[in-house]
Amino acid sequence: MMLPEKFLLLVSALLLALPAADITAAEPRSGYEYIKQSTRDMQDDDFENPGMLTVEQGRQLFNMTPEGPGKSCAACHGSEGEGLDVTGIARYPVHNGSGVVTLQKQIDSCRENNGGGSLPTDHPDLIALETFVRNRAAGEAINVQTDGPMAPLLEKGEQLYRLRYGLIDMSCQHCHDFYPGQRIRGQTISQGMGNGFPAYRLDIGEITNLHQRIQQCLSLMRAEPFEADSEEINLLGLYIMSRSNGLKIETPAVRY
Amino acid sequence: MTHCRISLLPGILLLQLALLIGPGIANAEQQALPDDYCQWAVSDYAIARPLCGLDGNASRGMAIASDSGSGNCLACHQLPIPDVEAYGTIGPPLSGIGARLTEGQIRLRVVDTREINPMSIMPGFYRDPRLIHRPGKRFAGRTFLNAQQVEDVIAYLATLK
Numbered sequence: 001m002m003l004p005e006k007f008l009l010l011v012s013a014l015l016l017a018l019p020a021a022d023i024t025a026a027e028p029r030s031g032y033e034y035i036k037q038s039t040r041d042m043q044d045d046d047f048e049n050p051g052m053l054t055v056e057q058g059r060q061l062f063n064m065t066p067e068g069p070g071k072s073c074a075a076c077h078g079s080e081g082e083g084l085d086v087t088g089i090a091r092y093p094v095h096n097g098s099g100v101v102t103l104q105k106q107i108d109s110c111r112e113n114n115g116g117g118s119l120p121t122d123h124p125d126l127i128a129l130e131t132f133v134r135n136r137a138a139g140e141a142i143n144v145q146t147d148g149p150m151a152p153l154l155e156k157g158e159q160l161y162r163l164r165y166g167l168i169d170m171s172c173q174h175c176h177d178f179y180p181g182q183r184i185r186g187q188t189i190s191q192g193m194g195n196g197f198p199a200y201r202l203d204i205g206e207i208t209n210l211h212q213r214i215q216q217c218l219s220l221m222r223a224e225p226f227e228a229d230s231e232e233i234n235l236l237g238l239y240i241m242s243r244s245n246g247l248k249i250e251t252p253a254v255r256y
Numbered sequence: 257m258t259h260c261r262i263s264l265l266p267g268i269l270l271l272q273l274a275l276l277i278g279p280g281i282a283n284a285e286q287q288a289l290p291d292d293y294c295q296w297a298v299s300d301y302a303i304a305r306p307l308c309g310l311d312g313n314a315s316r317g318m319a320i321a322s323d324s325g326s327g328n329c330l331a332c333h334q335l336p337i338p339d340v341e342a343y344g345t346i347g348p349p350l351s352g353i354g355a356r357l358t359e360g361q362i363r364l365r366v367v368d369t370r371e372i373n374p375m376s377i378m379p380g381f382y383r384d385p386r387l388i389h390r391p392g393k394r395f396a397g398r399t400f401l402n403a404q405q406v407e408d409v410i411a412y413l414a415t416l417k
Contacts (some may be wrong), residue, residue: 169389
């Protein structure tokens with residue numbers, strides 16, 4: 001028979017040994033659940049949702065034939081993108097055997113291979129195309145690979161998620177795992193999911209993809225944001241999107 | 257119990273950093289402490305002596321606490337300040353804090369609450385700037401508030417009885 005004190009010690013030792021990851025094991029909830037009803041109404045109405053303007057820009061770019069030899073995206077995928085594999089879109093970022101490829105990277109290399117030329121990461125045209133293509137898969141459940149070569153990368157991404165940044169000195173985890181549903185001044189904290197991105201941000205009045213949102217958040221923390229297409233931003237974006245597995249794509253969501 | 261935190265904490269934090277991020281992702285560079293940074297010491301979960309020996313001013317402290325571009329305590333805490341529409345719900349309400357804690361205990365919580373709770377979300381408003389990971393270029397080597405502002409906020413919070 002174990003002494004009660006020893007039993008308590010054992011229990012507390014076991015509790016301490018539990019991986020902190022259990023804190024994040026909560027059911028993922030879309031940012032939609034944390035926004036005001038008026039913001040949800042704006043998102044749900046295609047004529048009210050400002051992100052739909054970017055979808056339209058993307059649609060035009062999708063249908064644009066490059067000068068010189070080359071094909072438009074629409075030449076293969078249809079003018080409305082009806083030939084795109086929407087369950088495939090929901091799997092991005094994907095691992096192509098040599099590394100992680102974001103949806104935007106895939107769009108850019110496809111353009112380049114078809115005479116459209118390559119653009120710098122997060123160029124407005126690429127954001128518009130990313131928004132249009134992801135909007136084609138609206139309603140599909142996010143399904144990022146978490147095993148195989150992705151597993152060690154997701155572990156690195158999670159480490160970055162748990163690291164404190166900047167003068168305000170918080171990790172992503174501090175707000176989005178420990179305090180979703182609570183308010184910072186008037187704003188409700190969400191779980192920081194990726195399913196709505198690219199999303200229209202009311203705060204800055206711009207369409208913003210997930211990587212840009214992470215950069216904006218780091219700046220808010222008075223931290224030096226990770227550069228576009230850096231290893232860190234790619235790992236963080238991958239990890240955050242994998243946390244969103246099972247949530248339906250809402251692009252373009254409307255968020256604060 | 258008295259300890260000199262300056263010697264101990266950076267080492268622990270760097271070790272945590274190293275364990276967390278492993279090699280290759282980030283480098284925690286050791287900078288010099290700014291010239292005007294005043295040392296402080298924790299004893300019995302309090303910092304008894306005012307930072308740099310400064311006197312705080314409670315009415316300035318209230319302004320700093322409510323200004324979203326300054327201390328912004330209201331981002332996370334409810335405070336008995338009139339005409340405030342939105343306040344945060346992350347931290348405990350601070351009404352009556354001056355009756356619950358001594359000035360020295362309040363000082364430790366404002367200066368660097370992680371001396372009490374290492375996992376706290378609350379920023380250390382006078383945390384050793386060398387411990388800040390990846391500060392923005394404009395913020396490197398700086399504290400969140402300066403010593404006078406911290407003392408003003410403490411003077412204000414101590415009036416909430």
